[in-house]
Amino acid sequence: MPGRCQVLLVVAGLVAGACGGAEGRPGDTSAQPTVTVTAPTTTAPSPPPGEPATASLEALEGLGVRLSELVTLDAPVAMAQRPGHDPFFVAERAGRVMVVDDGQVRPEPLLEVETTTNGERGLLGLAFSPDGSRLYVSYTNLDGDSRLEEYAMGPGVADIDLSSRRTLLRVAQPFANHNGGHVAFGPDGLLYYGLGDGGSSGDPEGNAQDTSTLLGAVLRIDPDVQGEAPYAIPADNPFAGGGGRGEIYLYGVRNPWRFSFDRATGDLWLADVGENAIEEVNHLPLGRGAGANLGWPALEGTRPFDGDPPPDAVSPVYEYTHDDGFSVTGGYVYRGSRIPALQGAYVFGDLGTARLWALAVDGGGGVAGRVDLDVGVDEGTLVSFFEDASGELYVISIAGTIFRLDPV
Secondary structure, X not given: OOHHHHHHHHHHOOOOOOOOOOOOOOOOOOOOOOOOOXXXXXXXXXXXXXXXXXXXXXXXHOXXXXXEEEEEOOOEEEEEEOXXXXXXXXXXXXXXXXXXXXXXXXXXXXXXXXXXXXXXXXXXXXXXXXXXXXXXXXXXXXXXXXXXEEEEEOOOOOOEEEEEEEEEEEEOOOOOOOOOOOEEEOOOOOEEEEEOOOOOOOOOOOOOOOOOOOOOEEEXXXXXXXXXXXXXXXXXXXXXXXXXXXXXXXXXXXXXXXXXXXXXXOOEEEEXXXXXXXXXXXXXXXXXXXXXXXXOOOEEOOEEOOOOOOOOEOOOOEEEEOOOOOXXXXXXXXXXXXXXXXXXXXXXXEOXXXXXXXXXXXXXXXXEEEEEEEEEOOOOOEEEEEEOOOOOXXXXXXXXXXXXXXXX
């Protein structure tokens, strides 16, 4: 393992998968619930009238921003906001979901799950249903395997029915790294769940190109419809009719460390952590993500890695080498109002170097270039971003502090 990866393990305590990991127990994803219910997807909402704002290189190069400290917690890794409520909900890696109300952390956690923080494991993601009635958490259990669970929420902002816990997915993890774990609702109202290739180094089990396994893929399910399984397979998922696991939306990923949907266009932006040389950002316009093969492990970014590249592989919209960083952290297309010049830019960073970057994106989804926003957090700690209800962005350092991105 390269030396700087060892530094990352010590400083961050959570590697987003830039390096090979130690061996773990054999993986087995065959013990998934058999899904027999299919349901049509809901219609994605139309973008607002007019063309969504884009950001030029010139505007970004002259932009001044700063990071304003919001609150400090214990190893935060992800955030969510319950629709219709102001407080933030923060996932701490060791298994607690904390409530942050007007800059203050409530003393009692909303929820605690039993997890392990060995390797890249822990409580890794959380999201609320679009109507705010349910909370979804993604974590690794004490055996190190991935779990996706649902809890019912009451009328109060922090009312949770712990007895309502429902396990949607159980996925065995063969190694302690590349667990993925991000969870989010898309503009279609469906639940998206990212899983890495199972870990170690170089995808030794070939999971990312194997559509009979859920590893190395982003899944898409409808938790509102239940039959023999605790969720339904959307009828327009690429393998809903066979040829692969029906839950798979896209595949060929190594470790999708944070993805998001542009609230103005519905486009999917996904950061996939590289192996030895390349970090990549993928842009999948609304309606074009289903069935996308991002190419891993045959491709690392656009470079050949292991085997013949799939003929249908989708190339990243942006990539950078390990001269600039070594573990990409995905962010959001900025749609807030506090920083007008940033409107339409994709803001992201790198876990290791912990600098914030912005991609200038044109109306066709192309990238004109990257600008360093000249702000960042401690090296080895940039673990996640968060977008609030008004479109403002927050930066999460696993060292403990959560920041808001503000104008100078």
